[in-house]
């Protein structure tokens with residue numbers, strides 16, 4: 220039946236939108252104890268390099284909004 224096929228496609232579309240919304244909602248945060256450079260570990264999108272330094276103590280993934288935050292140095 221054509222109608223059921225259409226419904227399935229609509230459902231798939233909806234699921235895709237929901238997954239996108241979940242990605243935006245779940246802003247993962249990673250707290251670092253020292254400066255760090257690497258790649259976002261989310262494999263759902265292209266590689267994105269992340270660099271957190273004392274001069275720029277936070278970074279956000281361009282694709283999935285995951286955040287890396289350098290914890291404050293207690294010596295200061």
Ligand SMILES: [Zn+2]
Nearest residue numbers: 259261280283
């Ligand atoms: Zn990412």
